[in-house]
Amino acid sequence: MVTLRDALLRVVVVGVALSGPCKLIAGEVRITVQGADGTAVEHAAVVLRDADEAWESPPGEGEATIDQIDRQFVPSAISIPVNTRVQFPNKDDIRHHVYSFSSAKSFELPLYKGMPARPIQFPQQGVVTIGCNIHDWMIAHIYVVDAAIHGLTDAEGSWRQEGVPPGRYHVEVWHHALETEREKVDEIRVEAGGRVGLETQLEFATGPAPRRAQPRRPTGPGYQ
Numbered sequence: 243m244v245t246l247r248d249a250l251l252r253v254v255v256v257g258v259a260l261s262g263p264c265k266l267i268a269g270e271v272r273i274t275v276q277g278a279d280g281t282a283v284e285h286a287a288v289v290l291r292d293a294d295e296a297w298e299s300p301p302g303e304g305e306a307t308i309d310q311i312d313r314q315f316v317p318s319a320i321s322i323p324v325n326t327r328v329q330f331p332n333k334d335d336i337r338h339h340v341y342s343f344s345s346a347k348s349f350e351l352p353l354y355k356g357m358p359a360r361p362i363q364f365p366q367q368g369v370v371t372i373g374c375n376i377h378d379w380m381i382a383h384i385y386v387v388d389a390a391i392h393g394l395t396d397a398e399g400s401w402r403q404e405g406v407p408p409g410r411y412h413v414e415v416w417h418h419a420l421e422t423e424r425e426k427v428d429e430i431r432v433e434a435g436g437r438v439g440l441e442t443q444l445e446f447a448t449g450p451a452p453r454r455a456q457p458r459r460p461t462g463p464g465y466q
C-alpha cells in the first residue's frame with residue numbers, strides 16, 4: 243500500500259546541470275507531473291516558493307479572465323497571485339450563473355449575459371472551484387498562489403519556467419483532485435544559467451489521474 247506521502251517522495255531529480263561558462267543570471271526549471279499510473283496530469287499547478295525568502299512576491303493586483311464560450315469555461319484552469327481580480331465575461335447568447343462555494347473564495351454572479359459589473363478578487367490562497375448553476379458540467383479551477391513563480395502543467399503534464407532567479411525553492415504541486423489540495427514535493431536549488439528538472443507522481447484517491455482537465459459538455463437536443 244503506497245500512501246500519498248510515499249508517492250510524493252518518489253521524486254526523481256532527473257537533471258541538475260550547469261551549462262558551461264554561464265552568461266545567464268537566471269536558471270530554468272522543468273517539472274513533469276504524472277499520476278501513479280504514469281499518465282500525464284494536465285492543469286496541475288506548480289508553485290516555486292522562495293525557501294530563503296530572499297525576495298518578496300509581487301502584490302498580484304493584476305487582472306485575469308475566464309470566459310464562458312459555448313457553455314464551457316475558457317480556460318478551465320488558471321493560476322493567479324493572491325489579490326488578482328478575475329473577470330467572468332459570458333460570451334454566449336444564453337445566461338450563466340457563475341458561483342463558487344470554495345473556502346478560499348465564495349461568491350455568486352447571478353444569471354447574466356455579457357460582462358459582470360465587477361471582477362471578483364481572490365485575496366486568499368487555495369484552490370477555488372468555479373461552477374455554473376445552470377450547466378452542471380461547467381467547471382473551472384482557480385489556483386490562488388502567494389508565491390511569485392507558478393504555472394500550470396500542459397497536456398503532457400509538463401511545466402517549464404525560464405528566468406528563475408538563482409536560489410533555493412520549495413516545489414509544491416497543487417491539484418484540485420488531491421485530498422490535501424497541495425503538497426510540498428521537493429526542494430531545489432537553481433544556479434545561475436543552470437537547469438533543474440523534476441519528475442513527480444501524484445496519487446489520487448479517486449484512482450487514476452483525471453485524464454481531462456475539463457468535463458465535456460453534453461450534446462444533442464435538450465441542452466442549452
Ligand SMILES: [Cu+2]
Binds near residue numbers: 339374376377
Ligand atoms: Cu451556464
